[in-house]
Amino acid sequence: MDGEGSEVEPADPEIDQGAGGIQIDKIEFSLNPRISFTVGSEIDLDLGATSSTGLAIAYVAEGLPSWLNIIDGHLRGTAPSTTGSFNLTVTAKNEKGSVAQRSAVYVLPAHIEMNTTPLQMVSGQALSVPLQASNGASNANFVYTLISAQGATATIDESMLTASYALPGTYELVIEAQDVNSPQISRNTFRIPVVVDVIPLTISVADLDTTQYVTTLERFTAAGGWGGYQFRVVEGSLPAGLSLKWDGTLSGAPRDTDTRSVTIEVVDNKGLTARGVVTITVKGNPAITPAGSLTTAVGPYSAIFSADSSQLYLATNQTISLVDIATSTTIKQLKIGTNRSAALSPDGNRYAVASDGALQVYDAKTLEKVNEIKVGTSAMAVVWSADSNTLHFARSKSGSVAELVSYDASTGAVLGSVAFGKTGSGWRIDALADGRVLATASGSSGIYVLDTLSGTTRVITPTLTSYFVAAAPGNTAWTGAGGTLRRVDLETGDVIATHSIKGIVLAGLTMSPDGRWLYVSDSRNLIAVDTRDGSEVVRVPLPSGMSPRTTVSPDGRMVAVTGGPNTTTLLKFTASD
Structure with missing residues (x-):
């Protein structure tokens, strides 16, 4: 009153x-x-x-x-x-x-007092504090009002103050307390200092179990501190094939079985650090075993397995060598002219080499020449027909056009030809069971389905870049460019599957005889891809300096990779099913 x-x-x-x-x-x-x-x-x-x-x-x-x-x-x-x-x-x-x-x-009336002791908290976390004003009156009823909250997200719910600060520092909350039961307006304004400390910097790591040749992707994380985290190895070393990026990403395909402990350190943008120890165990891979390498005087241009998968035909720019895989012994070697491409007939009886304007055909077992077909220009790609009777090769034609020409392998007679794409050195061809040939050209998009007997050319997926092609079961084909693989229906032209392979630029594409595996290569790795789901099964590092070409043995258990300096790398796949 x-x-x-x-x-x-x-x-x-x-x-x-x-x-x-x-x-x-x-x-x-x-x-x-x-x-x-x-x-x-x-x-x-x-x-x-x-x-x-x-x-x-x-x-x-x-x-x-x-x-x-x-x-x-x-x-x-x-x-x-x-x-x-x-x-x-x-x-x-x-x-x-x-x-x-x-x-x-x-x-x-009564004079209001309130505790203004500085509040302590850490950045990024919410602080909840009950407000406790007093004026000595037993019937006091306080109402609190937030006047200002410097740098904070803050609210008052009845007498509970909740505040959070994104950044460390010293701030101030201004709060008014009013006793609504006082007979005269009884209020006071209080300034409460808030000291916000940085959250302690911590690192989160966990022991890692991985498998030899299998792509590994792990992410170490940090919390607290001032942000701007950078990770590094400060004690020990990572297994060969693995690397740690500054952002905490551990990736790669480990090359050797190993167990080791590594200390990882994270540093924030104000120099705070935290460390964690991770034990990395690399188990052996039952799916693949390195089978060694074969050394030649000159880097082999191609490696082709014999029909029984026990021998390799290694072609360099000047020689052909027949090598026993088990003993690494050269059984026979021939000097030839400039070698551009080579192919073994599906029946395993004849070996053809494109050299110095001719297709030279050899007996596969003795390497005795059985035929020489003059073609007028060097072929850039050679493939046999499925019945082993016809040789197809791609060459340049006048008018900047590529041409596929088919010859009878026994008589040398021209069976037909068809133009496709643009002239270039990036041709890839593969034979279909029905006598047609698949081709890609680096200067053109799409897959070409070529029929030299009828002289017809059909372009599949003309808008897609395709540098490599491999015939697949079910009238389909796999094609690739960059890091993308696509399976294409050759009848409808539809893309029926698309898979991305991380971290590569495609340099080779080969399919296993049963159609189950795709062997994809770039300048650093050979990658086995399961065609059923596009999953990467193994990633095997290759010798440095390779421009790889891959060949799969007829039994599907071994892959030869050429293109390195005087070396052919052999890999045994033991879990193909």
């Missing part, structure tokens, strides 16, 4: 006719019409009435609470702990009967 007191006019004053003359007796009252006491305080208030004649004053009060008394002209007592407001009427009277009366409202 808030109101003004009122003064009651005194009764007619008494007239004193003493020795000093006539004096009028009147009481003056100075009591404030609004009296404020603080809860719990000691009260000593002079009521302040005076008589003009100097006579003694006596007081009578109405509405005086039990904790307040009039003693010697003073209101004295101890204020209670409860805020509130009350009416008080005080009458002053002297012995002559003069009277004055004053009404007042006295109130019991």
Whole structure:
């Protein structure tokens, strides 16, 4: 309650006719019409009435609470702990009967205090703190208002303060507390310092079990600190074939069986560091075994397996060598002219080499020449027909056009020809069982289906870049460019499967005889891909400096990779099914 007191006019004053003359007796009252006491305080208030004649004053009060008394002209007592407001009427009277009366409202407010001890927290985490204001009043009811929250996301729900800071630093919260039960507006504003520390920098690593030749991808992570994390190996070394990027990505295909512990360190952009130890175990791969390498005087241009998969025909730019795989012994070697391409007939009986404007045909077992077909220009790619009777080869034709020409392998007679694509050195061809030939050309898009007997050319997927092609079961073919493999229906031209191989630029594409595996190569790796789902089964690192060409043995258990310096790499696949 808030109101003004009122003064009651005194009764007619008494007239004193003493020795000093006539004096009028009147009481003056100075009591404030609004009296404020603080809860719990000691009260000593002079009521302040005076008589003009100097006579003694006596007081009578109405509405005086039990904790307040009039003693010697003073209101004295101890204020209670409860805020509130009350009416008080005080009458002053002297012995002559003069009277004055004053009404007042006295109130019991309270001064609000609140703990402003600095708050401690860490960045990125929410802090919840109960607000606890006090004013000594037992009936206080506080309402809190957030005035400002420098640098924070903050809210107040009833008396609970919740705040979070993204960055470390020193901040300030400004909060107003108000006691709504106080008889007069009782509020105060408080400034609370907030010290935000950085979250301790931590690194998360876990032991890794992986398999030889299988692509590994692991990510180490960090938390806390100042961000901008960079990872590095500070103790030990990673297994051969694995590497750690600055962002914590561990990747690669381990080359050797191994177990080792490596210490990984992360550093943030203010130099804080944390370390973790990871044990990496590389298990042997039952699916593949390196079968060694064969060394030749000159880097082999191609390696082709014999029909029984026990021997290799290695062709360099000047020689042909027949090598026994088990003993690495050269059985026979021939000097020839410039070798551009070579192929073994599907029946395993004849071996053809394109050299110096001719197709030279040899007996596969003895390497005795059985035929030489003059073709007028060097062939860039040679393939046998499925029945082993026809030789197809691609060559340049006038007008910047490529041409596929078919010859009878026994007589040398021209059986037909057909133009396709553009002239270039990037031709790849493969024979279909029905006598047609698949081709790609580096200067053109799409897959060409060529029929030299009818002279027809059909382009499949003309808008897709295709640098490599391999015939597949079911009248389909695999083609590839960059790191993308596609399986194409040769009848409809539809792309029926697409797979991406990470981290490579395609340099070779060969299919296993049963159609189950695709062997994909780039300058660093040979990758076995399961054609059923496009999954990468193994990734085998190749010698540096290779421009690889791959050949699969007829039994599907071995792959030869040529193109390196004087080396043919042999790999045995033992889990093909």
